[in-house]
Structure formats: structure tokens, C-alpha cells
Amino acid sequence: MPTIGVGLIGTGFMGKCHTLAYRSVRAVFDTPLSPRLVSVCDRRAAAAEQHAAQCGFERATDDWHAVMDDPEVDLVSITTPNKFHCEMARAALAAGKHVYCEKPLALTLDEAERMAAAAAEAPGKTIVGYAYTCNPLYQHARGLVRSGAIGRPLFFRGVCDEDYQADPELPWSWRSAKAEAGLGVLGDMMCHLVSMADGLLGPIDSVLADCRIHYPTRPADGGGERLAVENEDVASALVTFKSGVTGMLSSSRAAWGRKNHLAWELHGDAGMLVQDQERMNELRIYRNEGPKSDQGFKTILAAPAHEPYGKFCPAPGHGLGFNDLKTIELANLLQAIADDVPARPDFTEALRFERVIHAIARSAQEGIRVQAG
Numbered sequence: 001m002p003t004i005g006v007g008l009i010g011t012g013f014m015g016k017c018h019t020l021a022y023r024s025v026r027a028v029f030d031t032p033l034s035p036r037l038v039s040v041c042d043r044r045a046a047a048a049e050q051h052a053a054q055c056g057f058e059r060a061t062d063d064w065h066a067v068m069d070d071p072e073v074d075l076v077s078i079t080t081p082n083k084f085h086c087e088m089a090r091a092a093l094a095a096g097k098h099v100y101c102e103k104p105l106a107l108t109l110d111e112a113e114r115m116a117a118a119a120a121e122a123p124g125k126t127i128v129g130y131a132y133t134c135n136p137l138y139q140h141a142r143g144l145v146r147s148g149a150i151g152r153p154l155f156f157r158g159v160c161d162e163d164y165q166a167d168p169e170l171p172w173s174w175r176s177a178k179a180e181a182g183l184g185v186l187g188d189m190m191c192h193l194v195s196m197a198d199g200l201l202g203p204i205d206s207v208l209a210d211c212r213i214h215y216p217t218r219p220a221d222g223g224g225e226r227l228a229v230e231n232e233d234v235a236s237a238l239v240t241f242k243s244g245v246t247g248m249l250s251s252s253r254a255a256w257g258r259k260n261h262l263a264w265e266l267h268g269d270a271g272m273l274v275q276d277q278e279r280m281n282e283l284r285i286y287r288n289e290g291p292k293s294d295q296g297f298k299t300i301l302a303a304p305a306h307e308p309y310g311k312f313c314p315a316p317g318h319g320l321g322f323n324d325l326k327t328i329e330l331a332n333l334l335q336a337i338a339d340d341v342p343a344r345p346d347f348t349e350a351l352r353f354e355r356v357i358h359a360i361a362r363s364a365q366e367g368i369r370v371q372a373g
């Protein structure tokens with residue numbers, strides 16, 4: 001079994017998710033490449049050491065350049081804050097490595113374009129962490145749309161709400177600074193919604209948007225001074241897809257009670273599809289068929305019939321979780337590397353989503369409809 005040497009940079013929320021995926025992907029998917037956990041990096045040396053010891057990496061470092069220089073690393077996971085994505089990804093590609101980068105692609109559109117250009121010229125494959133599109137029921141929904149199950153698509157309404165910044169007194173973090181995070185809720189959450197809308201209906205053509213900062217300052221971690229929040233807490237946009245379908249997207253990071261309300265509905269002229277990631281093992285469909293007295297939404301539960309659910313579990317209705325989506329995402333990347341074909345979404349495709357979120361930001365700032373493609 002050929003192995004692929006893995007380097008991971010960043011051991012926080014997403015770093016752990018990537019590691020779990022590396023550890024389970026071959027057991028679940030019998031992938032053509034077997035990950036070997038070579039090197040883990042965190043700028044906090046103790047965190048890197050702890051992650052290596054707990055998760056089985058061969059070495060730990062607090063210098064990400066060491067990962068790029070390591071000849072035994074073939075694939076680099078970038079799970080650091082957004083401001084590092086561009087520099088790290090370009091260094092990895094220049095070193096001939098494959099790159100598994102977390103979303104959003106970068107701080108700015110200019111950086112994202114440079115990343116896509118570097119990827120286009122490099123031998124390495126790239127993928128960006130839009131894991132919700134790996135949900136087997138989302139993929140099933142795509143198939144239903146293509147097969148005409150709800151007729152001609154008319155209208156898309158999508159929401160991506162969480163409450164992780166709903167508390168006005170929550171301490172300031174890197175996510176609130178333009179120099180660290182770039183966009184606010186647009187880069188953190190709206191981009192997921194854009195990736196899902198794009199997968200169902202194709203590219204978004206133009207947007208007319210509004211963005212707001214609800215809480216302009218937050219206390220510094222540990223108390224004392226208050227620091228400025230520089231990016232949007234909430235964003236809303238009217239969108240037109242290239243196909244002519246219209247829609248509405250909105251996203252808030254200050255929506256009390258919402259934990260992962262990444263939800264969408266697609267209206268067709270013969271029915272409707274509805275999905276919410278807080279109930280990620282369900283897909284609802286309404287079809288305008290049969291006697292009116294019996295019509296209503298039907299709930300489809302995730303099952304082995306929805307590939308690749310069955311790779312994880314032979315029993316319907318038992319449910320997958322968020323980390324399983326990352327395992328599917330990684331399996332897609334390893335298969336693409338083995339087959340020497342682009343992974344999806346690669347940097348080029350992710351750049352399309354990036355253009356939409358930056359178009360939303362510009363539209364809100366300038367008060368005009370903006371082309372996204």
C-alpha cells in the first residue's frame with residue numbers, strides 16, 4: 001500500500017478534525033493512499049508536542065517552514081487562521097506538495113487569486129474545506145434537482161446562522177480583525193452557503209447586499225481595554241445565478257440559539273427541497289403529486305443508499321457527524337491524487353466562492369449590485 005506523508009499546520013478546532021480524518025480515512029474508504037502522520041506544527045510548541053503524542057505524528061515543530069522543507073511530507077493540511085493560508089499554501093505548492101487548505105481561501109480576493117494561480121502551475125493537487133458539500137444527503141439533493149424531482153428550479157433561500165459571537169461581552173479574537181481574518185461572517189460562514197448554492201444551481205452571477213457590525217468593540221481577552229471589531233457580524237444578499245434563478249442568502253454569527261443553522265430551501269415548479277445542517281441526517285422533499293389531501297413534506301433519513309454513508313455504517317437512520325464529512329472530503333482528495341485529476345473544490349473552484357463573498361462585501365459597502373463572476 002503506497003503511503004502519503006502528511007504535515008499538519010495548526011492544532012486547533014480544524015487541526016483536530018483533519019487529524020481524525022487522516023487517522024480514519026483508510027479504514028473507512030480503503031483509499032489508494034495510506035496517510036502517514038509525519039509532522040505537526042503549531043506556533044505554540046507545547047500544543048504541537050501534545051498533538052503529536054496524542055495523535056501519532058512522528059515529529060512536532062513550532063516552525064511551519066520545517067514542514068515545507070521536510071522531504072517526507074507530501075501533503076500539507078493548513079488549519080491556521082486565514083491570514084496564513086496564502087503564504088503557507090504557496091510555499092507548499094512551490095515545494096511540490098499537495099495542499100488541503102481550510103476555508104476561506106485567503107484574507108483578500110487578491111491573495112485568493114494568487115493562490116489559484118500558484119495551484120494552476122504546480123504539480124500538487126489542492127482542496128478547500130467546504131465539507132458540508134460532502135454530506136451524502138446534500139449530494140442526493142443535487143441528484144434530485146438534476147433529475148427534475150422538484151421540476152424547474154425557481155428560487156433559492158439560504159441561511160447560515162450561529163451564535164458564537166452573539167454575546168456582546170465575548171472577548172475579542174482573531175476572527176474580528178481584518179488583518180487576521182479578512183472578512184467576518186462572510187468568510188467564516190457565508191462561504192459555506194455559497195458553496196452549497198453553487199453546487200445545486202451553478203455559479204452566482206451578481207449580488208445586491210447589506211452587511212452590518214452589531215458589536216463594534218469587544219473586551220480584550222483577560223479584560224482591560226476594548227478592541228475594535230472590524231468585520232461584519234451579519235450579511236444579507238439578493239443573488240441572481242447565471243442560470244437566471246434568483247435567491248436570498250443571509251448569515252449571522254450573532255444569532256442566539258443557532259448552533260450550526262446552515263439551512264437552505266430550493267423552490268421548484270413541481271416541489272421543494274429543504275435541508276438544515278443542524279439536522280444533517282435529514283432531507284425534506286415536497287412534491288406536487290397525488291391527492292391534495294395526502295400532500296405534505298416527506299423526510300428522508302440518511303442511509304446506505306446515499307453514498308458514501310454505507311462506508312461508515314450499514315444501518316439507515318443511525319446518522320453521520322461533522323467529522324465524518326471531513327473524512328469524506330479527505331477521501332476525495334486522496335482519490336484525486338491517486339487518479340491525477342483535480343479534487344473538488346480545488347483552489348480554482350474555491351476562488352469562485354471567494355469572488356461571491358467579496359462581491360457581497362463590496363455591494364454592501366457601495367450600495368450597488370455587483371457582478372460576482
Ligand SMILES: NC(=O)c1ccc[n+]([C@@H]2O[C@H](COP(=O)([O-])OP(=O)(O)OC[C@H]3O[C@@H](n4cnc5c(N)ncnc54)[C@H](O)[C@@H]3O)[C@@H](O)[C@H]2O)c1
Binds near residue numbers: 042
Ligand atoms: N470547514 C469548516 O467547517 C471550518 C470550521 C472552523 C474553522 N475553519 C477554518 O479553519 C481555520 C482555523 O480555524 P480554527 O477554528 O481551527 O482556529 P483555531 O484558533 O482553533 O486553531 C488555529 C491553530 O493555528 C495555530 N497557529 C496560529 N498561527 C500559526 C502559525 N503561524 N504557525 C503554526 N500554527 C499557528 C494556533 O496556535 C491554533 O492552534 C480558519 O481558516 C477557519 O476559517 C473551517
